[in-house]
Amino acid sequence: MIYFRSEVKKSGVDTRRLKTVARTLLREVEEGDSAISISLVDDTEIHALNREHRGKDKPTDVLSFPLYEPGEEAHPHAERLLGDIVISVDTARRQAAEYDAPLQNEIYRLLIHGVLHVLGHDHEEPDERTRMEAEERRLAAAIGMPWPYDDHASA
Numbered sequence: 001m002i003y004f005r006s007e008v009k010k011s012g013v014d015t016r017r018l019k020t021v022a023r024t025l026l027r028e029v030e031e032g033d034s035a036i037s038i039s040l041v042d043d044t045e046i047h048a049l050n051r052e053h054r055g056k057d058k059p060t061d062v063l064s065f066p067l068y069e070p071g072e073e074a075h076p077h078a079e080r081l082l083g084d085i086v087i088s089v090d091t092a093r094r095q096a097a098e099y100d101a102p103l104q105n106e107i108y109r110l111l112i113h114g115v116l117h118v119l120g121h122d123h124e125e126p127d128e129r130t131r132m133e134a135e136e137r138r139l140a141a142a143i144g145m146p147w148p149y150d151d152h153a154s155a
Helices: 015-028 041-053 089-099 103-118 127-144
Strands: 002-006 037-041 062-066 081-088
Touching: 002 015, 015 037, 015 103, 015 127, 037 041, 037 062, 037 103, 041 062, 041 081, 041 089, 062 103, 081 089, 081 103, 089 103
Parallel strands: 002 037, 037 081
Antiparallel strands: 062 081
């Protein structure tokens, strides 16, 4: 199940396709019976969330709020809601322009990143970063999305 809300009017994001991609991503990470919550917000809202939850007083592109520790199981009679993923459409739009990519693809890239974070992946240490980037590339390929960083590695 995909729980979805958008606080951004006329975002330019195909939300129906976004939910379909989210279901595909969950299947690809072997969580096809699990649920996630996706929220599209503006920079003002993600700035407030970033300050409150991470102590960073600036907007960011995506925030993830996992509800389970890696390997933790849900109650057998309850839906397994993996967590919340909050994406700033404003930041995604700027980043898409930097990569010369469509906004929709940048939203997918941020969704992939968010899904991996709710599953416990991280990128603080170099070896973690390498594993997470490999998984991001695998998931991008699974949804038929070109990877935006190949031509921008030096940027």
